[in-house]
Amino acid sequence: MLKNKIILLVVLLIGSFPAFGQETGKDNRILQAKITDLLAHMPARDQATLVILMNDMAALGEEGLVELAGMLIPAGNGNDAGVRFAMGSFSGFVMGPGQEENRLICQKAWCKALDNEKDNENKAFLITQIQMVGNDYAIPFLEKLLPEERFSDPASRALASIYTPGGGIALTNALDKAQVSSQVSIVEALGNMQYTAAAPKIAALASSSDTRLRKVSLYALGRFGLPESGSLLYNMALQSGFVYEPTLATTSYLNWINQLDDKVLAEKKYMALIRNAAADNQAQTRSEALSMLAQLSGNKANPFLFAALKSTNKQYRMKALYLAQNQPGDKLTLKWVKNAGKLEDQSKAEVIDMLGDRGDKLALPFIRQALTDQNETVRLAAISALPKLGKESGIPDLLVVMKKGNPAEINAIKTQLLSCNSSTMVPSIANELAGMPAQAKTAILQILASRKSKENVDLVLKESESQDAAVSLAALTALPDLVSGKDLDKLYDLLRRVKLPEEISAVQSSVIAAVSGLSRDDQAAAIISKLNSTKGTDRSLFYGILAGIGNQACLKTILAEFTEGKPELKSPAFEALTKWNDPVAIHELYHIGSDPGNSGYREVSLNAVLRLISQSDYPDDQRLLLLRKISGLAVSLSEKSSVLKEIGKCRTYPALQIAANNMDDPGLQQDAATAVSDIVLGNSTLYGSDVKELLHKAITLLKGPESEYLKEAIRKHLASMPDAPGFVPLFNGKDLTGWKGLVENPLIRATMKPAELVKAQVKADEIMRQGWKVEDGILVFTGNGNNLCTVKSYGDFEMLVDWKITPEGDAGIYLRGSPQVQIWDTSRRDVGAQVGSGALYNNQVHERIPLKVADNQVGEWNSFRIVMQGERVTVYLNGVLVVDHTIMENYWDRSIPIFPVEQIELQAHGTWVGYRDIYVREIPRSE
Amino acid sequence: MNRANTRRDFIRKTAVAAAALTIIPRHVLGRGFLPPSDRLTKAIIGVGAMGRNHLPYGDTELLAICDVDKNHLNEVLKLTTGEVKCYSDYREILQRSDIDIVHIATPPHWHGIMATEAARAGKDIWCEKPMTRTIGEGIQVVKAVGQSGSIFRINTWFRFDDVFYGFGTTVKPIKKLVESRLLGWPLQVTINRSTGFDWKFYWTGKTDLTPAPVPPELDYDMWLGPAPVKPYNPHRVHETFRGYWDYDGGGLGDMGQHYLDPVQYILEKDNTSPVRIDIDAPQQHPDAASTWRRIELTYADGCKIILDGENRDSNAAFIQGPLGKLYPHFRSDIPDLENKLAAFPDPLPQLTSFPEAVTSRRKFALNEQNGFRSCTLVNLAIIAVRLGRSLKFDPERLVFIADEGANKLINQPMRAPWTI
Structure with missing residues (x-):
């Protein structure tokens, strides 16, 4: 009671100073509002917006920025992400070009905020921001934090980054009173800054019992490069044995030498170290010193490089050679050459490698000589070095070596010749081909093939007759890259002559290459003609060629061989079919593989169709249709898994449903969950509560070490998924729920009285049940009756529907109660059906013909994707665009546009038609 | 990976x-x-x-x-x-x-x-x-x-081995094609889903981490090493550290070098870096890495690498030059390309067996020198994304031009006693 009175009194008192209280209060509210508004826009979507927001931040002024920084919340107490976005970005912004004034304000603000801030982690955050934007102004603010254990590290790093002498002074002053762990941070910062004035103090700390402090002290002294630190650093390195150890004494010593201003002294120190670190386990240190000496003094390092050649330590030797490579001068090259002559094989080979990389032609005579060295390693080194020096002139030498070479040498020469940039290479090797021994011949044949050296085809044909089996096979294998139409007759002869499967295959490939200059139809005609004039089992020689050409004519031919040919030809014919390189073979492969009488063919057929589907460039819709068709071939779990994986690559809603149906099968769960995820994440038009549920389910199912990444991706996708409803099934696969019969047309229905309409609907539904049935999950029109209509009406929408007709069939999809997206048998030329299905058949003014013929064969399933927005319709048939944003005219009254909202209908046109997987997604209209 | x-x-x-x-x-x-x-x-x-x-x-x-x-x-x-x-x-x-x-x-x-x-x-x-x-x-x-x-x-290898992701072939024929100059010069490379490369954007950090007790099996101080001390939270470590600038660079850190190293090799840029970096990205948090939409790296000779995270250029060729284009699976607008290309020499052989490199002491195909340059592509992109602005870079001196903020991110002082 009393408390309330006191509060009231206080409030009245404050209220009685309206001018003062209101003024700052008002400013504060405006500032708060500005800040709140600013934060609400973060994170900015793009660069341009960011710049605007950053300028807004600058406009807050120092006071505003302090206020903003004061809004940091201790971690775990709430979400201050916006504040951090703002501060982090602003720090970066003011460090860009032309922002000096803003930098000043920013720095002042962050420093003030640092003083105000109570929470340790937030202080640390502020220090990181000051690290970015600070200069001398910030030093006192950071300096006072140096002794505190939590802040000596961030403050030291900030001072080092600010990088002014004032910072160095502050750090040095803080050293004396600081705890050891703080000293560690401070000393490292001083080292980073190369603040040499701190050297005496740091030298005193270099003998600390704390290894961290020792390490950073040596590090700092190394960075300073002061002559007076030399003996301390050297002794520490010596004590460490000139090897790696956690205080990095040797590294610091080497850095020290590197930092010395007196380069003559540095040279002396390097040389001394190389001499003193002579033990085998000190080769590392020697290498580094040698390297730094070479970089510093160039040729002065040479005596050491030469001495290194005699080292038993390969690492050290190679280091020296690598350095030698870049030491300039003719004299040096010659000296190396002279030296190399005296070396052991291994070392000689290493020097040759180096001379090759060095690239000085003066070494050529020596290298050429080395080509015929008695040691193989040396010869091999010479082979790879020669082309680097000789360019063209290397080729004759290499060919000489090739003639006498062993496999390793021949292979090395082949590699060199392949990357040889000279126009004389191919003529040179062609010239030598006949005189080469077998293995060299093989290599040359491979090079000729690689270069597609057609002008040498006759040489290669000759080698195909070689007595040496490896050579003749190499020649045959090379032929596909060399032959052209004129060689066909010779190839046919060869085809009959060769015996082994790999030889036959090579000649078949050659024939395919030889006819490739003709049109595909002519190719097929030529081969089929040859086939027909061949008798007996020799006919099978042409099957592989048919598979390679792969068109409809070839397919027809191979099928005839399979079904009508001699029994012994059946198997080769089928094998060729499985190697077909055109998706046209898919249906036949399926047909053969699914025949119960051909159980031996099932598995191979499945693999072949999956390969063809996967390699085809069919749209997703079409691939899914094919996969659904052939899925019956998959029997084992691994086969089903393969099919499921391919389905996962079809990013469509029906594919999603199929994948989802497999998520309850323990053997296929992983594949199904992965497929579901891939489909949804790959198609941003898939959303809705059912899609969300599927993703959640997938998350629970996914297992394995890499699944975390995918799960994280799914969660992110869910978070950004629109809330709108997605696709809804119109057909439940069981009965006609959701459908009703047809009553007249939209115009007439609009004039009917409600009671009339109800009565007519009852009659229409009766007729509907006569004409439309559900068989095996498919919605079927038996041929007698009227259109099937959705119970609901639709405005703008996307519709998916699969359909299938029988020969002479005719049907259609009515949109907004009006005809129609056409469905018909394209063989009915008498009615103009050859243009294909999918177009707005009843249009008179606007397009009524499909852009392409995309129908599958009559009797096969097809997929429509129909999008209707306003008056315009887009249709994809089996993934192919056939109608593009075309206006659909109003058939019932051509003087008015198509009705804005009406039912969807499946047309009954007197013939059998089947439908499945009917989905619709309503598209809201923007007002 | x-x-x-x-x-x-x-x-x-x-x-x-x-x-x-x-x-x-x-x-x-x-x-x-x-x-x-x-x-x-x-x-x-x-x-x-x-x-x-x-x-x-x-x-x-x-x-x-x-x-x-x-x-x-x-x-x-x-x-x-x-x-x-x-x-x-x-x-x-x-x-x-x-x-x-x-x-x-x-x-x-x-x-x-x-x-x-x-x-x-x-x-x-x-x-x-x-x-x-x-x-x-x-x-x-x-x-x-x-x-x-x-x-x-x-640990990346696509410049000398394996099918190069969705492009569908190894890098060797691509390198050969570029060296032949049949595509002309300079070249523009587009890395996006259509050319065969998915950018993984789920490596984002959280901006609302609450401190949690360090599990007994983890030495968090050593895990942090040179990185600044920040309160422990499981999302900072192990399978999700990628989301934090202190330790890595988001999706760029994940796939960046896999995709960019072969491209650098193909474009003959193993010894240099871009002179300009342009980006399109949302504002970044100072601690938690997030997504980006587009990054363009331009070299002095006009060669350009486009990282198209949104697949905006879905019809782009993988490589586009003044004389021709190369699409995935080696499709091209140059007629009879395979035959034309056969006449040219193969790229120079590389040392691609690490044990062989170790025993012979010769530099491996992908070593610290060219690896540094392809990693620099990644790091240049990260810096530009973090700052949210275009940057100019000097590939010889390895500094940004007229941008102190960017230069601050080149050498970032380490937490003591860790030094480099």
Whole structure:
């Protein structure tokens, strides 16, 4: 009671100073509002917006920025992400070009905020921001934090980054009173800054019992490069044995030498170290010193490089050679050459490698000589070095070596010749081909093939007759890259002559290459003609060629061989079919593989169709249709898994449903969950509560070490998924729920009285049940009756529907109660059906013909994707665009546009038609 | 690492045993003969999710594993055969004279330190990508490895091996085509889903982490190493560190070097860097990495690399030049390309067997020098995205032009006592 009175009194008192209280209060509210508004826009979507927001931040002024920084919340107490976005970005912004004034304000603000801030982690955050934007102004603010254990590290790093002498002074002053762990941070910062004035103090700390402090002290002294630190650093390195150890004494010593201003002294120190670190386990240190000496003094390092050649330590030797490579001068090259002559094989080979990389032609005579060295390693080194020096002139030498070479040498020469940039290479090797021994011949044949050296085809044909089996096979294998139409007759002869499967295959490939200059139809005609004039089992020689050409004519031919040919030809014919390189073979492969009488063919057929589907460039819709068709071939779990994986690559809603149906099968769960995820994440038009549920389910199912990444991706996708409803099934696969019969047309229905309409609907539904049935999950029109209509009406929408007709069939999809997206048998030329299905058949003014013929064969399933927005319709048939944003005219009254909202209908046109997987997604209209 | 590549990689690396891998000159021994006493040895530092993939790499003998999480050590020890010692401090491993190669599979913020120290200890190095978290550390690694003569490689390989992701062929014919100049010069490369490369954007950090107690098996201070102290939260470590700038660089850190290293090689840019970086990205948080939409890297000669994260240029060629274009699966608008290209020489051979590089002491195909340059592509992009602005860069001096903020991100002081 009393408390309330006191509060009231206080409030009245404050209220009685309206001018003062209101003024700052008002400013504060405006500032708060500005800040709140600013934060609400973060994170900015793009660069341009960011710049605007950053300028807004600058406009807050120092006071505003302090206020903003004061809004940091201790971690775990709430979400201050916006504040951090703002501060982090602003720090970066003011460090860009032309922002000096803003930098000043920013720095002042962050420093003030640092003083105000109570929470340790937030202080640390502020220090990181000051690290970015600070200069001398910030030093006192950071300096006072140096002794505190939590802040000596961030403050030291900030001072080092600010990088002014004032910072160095502050750090040095803080050293004396600081705890050891703080000293560690401070000393490292001083080292980073190369603040040499701190050297005496740091030298005193270099003998600390704390290894961290020792390490950073040596590090700092190394960075300073002061002559007076030399003996301390050297002794520490010596004590460490000139090897790696956690205080990095040797590294610091080497850095020290590197930092010395007196380069003559540095040279002396390097040389001394190389001499003193002579033990085998000190080769590392020697290498580094040698390297730094070479970089510093160039040729002065040479005596050491030469001495290194005699080292038993390969690492050290190679280091020296690598350095030698870049030491300039003719004299040096010659000296190396002279030296190399005296070396052991291994070392000689290493020097040759180096001379090759060095690239000085003066070494050529020596290298050429080395080509015929008695040691193989040396010869091999010479082979790879020669082309680097000789360019063209290397080729004759290499060919000489090739003639006498062993496999390793021949292979090395082949590699060199392949990357040889000279126009004389191919003529040179062609010239030598006949005189080469077998293995060299093989290599040359491979090079000729690689270069597609057609002008040498006759040489290669000759080698195909070689007595040496490896050579003749190499020649045959090379032929596909060399032959052209004129060689066909010779190839046919060869085809009959060769015996082994790999030889036959090579000649078949050659024939395919030889006819490739003709049109595909002519190719097929030529081969089929040859086939027909061949008798007996020799006919099978042409099957592989048919598979390679792969068109409809070839397919027809191979099928005839399979079904009508001699029994012994059946198997080769089928094998060729499985190697077909055109998706046209898919249906036949399926047909053969699914025949119960051909159980031996099932598995191979499945693999072949999956390969063809996967390699085809069919749209997703079409691939899914094919996969659904052939899925019956998959029997084992691994086969089903393969099919499921391919389905996962079809990013469509029906594919999603199929994948989802497999998520309850323990053997296929992983594949199904992965497929579901891939489909949804790959198609941003898939959303809705059912899609969300599927993703959640997938998350629970996914297992394995890499699944975390995918799960994280799914969660992110869910978070950004629109809330709108997605696709809804119109057909439940069981009965006609959701459908009703047809009553007249939209115009007439609009004039009917409600009671009339109800009565007519009852009659229409009766007729509907006569004409439309559900068989095996498919919605079927038996041929007698009227259109099937959705119970609901639709405005703008996307519709998916699969359909299938029988020969002479005719049907259609009515949109907004009006005809129609056409469905018909394209063989009915008498009615103009050859243009294909999918177009707005009843249009008179606007397009009524499909852009392409995309129908599958009559009797096969097809997929429509129909999008209707306003008056315009887009249709994809089996993934192919056939109608593009075309206006659909109003058939019932051509003087008015198509009705804005009406039912969807499946047309009954007197013939059998089947439908499945009917989905619709309503598209809201923007007002 | 791409999920599909893990197994293929495993199989490929174990098959490397074909060539004799010893200190004795390889041609003295017959093919396939590998005296056990001369087999190369290795240790793996960091045996989390990536590190355990390194177990079979190089067909070398594993002697030691190291991790700051005892659970990792216990789990991975079970996967090993033979005598494998467990460590918590990598420096003890570096001091062992019987270990030839160290594999560095820690998060990126440790790579630079471990690589330079391993080099100073005379070890050869197989380092995870990205090579280093900052450009400054990269410069030090190049120096240290160069001075010591260590053989160094990064754990990416597409410039010389494997089908190059969704492009559908290996890099070799692409390199050959570019060298032939049939496409002309300069060239523009577009890296997006349509050209065969998915950018993974789920590596985002959280902006609302609450401090949590450090689990007993984890030495968090050592895990942090040179990174600033921040309160522990499980999302900062192990499988999700990628989302934090202190340790890595989001999706760029993940796939960046895999995609960009071969492109750098193809464009003949192994010895230089872009002069300009442009970006389209949302504003970034100072701690948590997020997504980006587009990054363009332009070289002085006009060559350009476009990282099109949104697949905006869905019809773009993979490589586009004044004389022709190259699409995935080697399709081109140049007629009869295959025949035209055959007449040109192959690219120069590379040393692509790491054990062979180690025993012969010759630089591996992907080493600290070209690896530094491709890692720099990643780091340049990260800096531009973090600052949210275009940047100009000097590839010789390795500094940004007229942008102090960007230069502050090149050398970032390390937490003591860690130095580089």
